[in-house]
Amino acid sequence: MKAAVITFPGSNCDRDLAVAFEGVGAQVTRVWHKDTALPAGTDIVGIPGGFSFGDYLRCGAIAARSPIARAITDFASGGGHVLGICNGFQVLVEMGLLPGALLRNANLKYICKPVTLRVETAGSGFTAGYAPGAQITVPIAHHDGNYTADPETLARLQGDGRVAFRYVDNPNGSAADIAGILSENRRVLGMMPHPERAFSAVHGGTDGRAMFEGLISAFAPA
Numbered sequence: 001m002k003a004a005v006i007t008f009p010g011s012n013c014d015r016d017l018a019v020a021f022e023g024v025g026a027q028v029t030r031v032w033h034k035d036t037a038l039p040a041g042t043d044i045v046g047i048p049g050g051f052s053f054g055d056y057l058r059c060g061a062i063a064a065r066s067p068i069a070r071a072i073t074d075f076a077s078g079g080g081h082v083l084g085i086c087n088g089f090q091v092l093v094e095m096g097l098l099p100g101a102l103l104r105n106a107n108l109k110y111i112c113k114p115v116t117l118r119v120e121t122a123g124s125g126f127t128a129g130y131a132p133g134a135q136i137t138v139p140i141a142h143h144d145g146n147y148t149a150d151p152e153t154l155a156r157l158q159g160d161g162r163v164a165f166r167y168v169d170n171p172n173g174s175a176a177d178i179a180g181i182l183s184e185n186r187r188v189l190g191m192m193p194h195p196e197r198a199f200s201a202v203h204g205g206t207d208g209r210a211m212f213e214g215l216i217s218a219f220a221p222a
């Protein structure tokens, strides 16, 4: 599996994401936001967490208009896999690759702690490594993680099984306890929690690792 990990000014989880991909055997290329093309043969694009462009004007809004964004949109339109974590989820929403918006946390505070998630579907490359219904512990670290969408969109996401993860104890006010959602073709995932920060025992937990292992299996030659 060839992964391209994007870096914006203010990204701070790009290295962690690259290390997680490499930890399951992926070949990783780091891509700067001013690049206009993805490396040839890219299987998956990783958009990392952080504070791209200082979170001005809205989290992810400026990154979504950076030169690499068009290449990522084309890649996704062609059926490519894209994983957006935390600020990466915010970027994907701002790019229009996922529906809805991420508002300020309901308590208006930055929240940084491990949370329990329920895996809502195993029906994607990202979640194939989990049993549906499994509860996993993954850290969150955000001030704008309060997912919202209009009622029709929420109904569609839930009806089509596109909610990938839900919070067991909703920390931020997200509609329907949503922690992560899939695109219609299930190849774009945005999630606020950080699976790359629950990858090895030194992180205090390894529940995020199955996401990267599931992806590797999805790209394994049949």
Ligand SMILES: NC(=O)CC[C@H](N)C(=O)O
Pocket: 048, 049, 050, 051, 052, 055, 059, 085, 086, 087, 088, 141, 142, 143, 144, 145
């Ligand atoms: N860890 C992150 O990616 C932070 C995301 C975003 N800047 C927020 O605080 O909401």
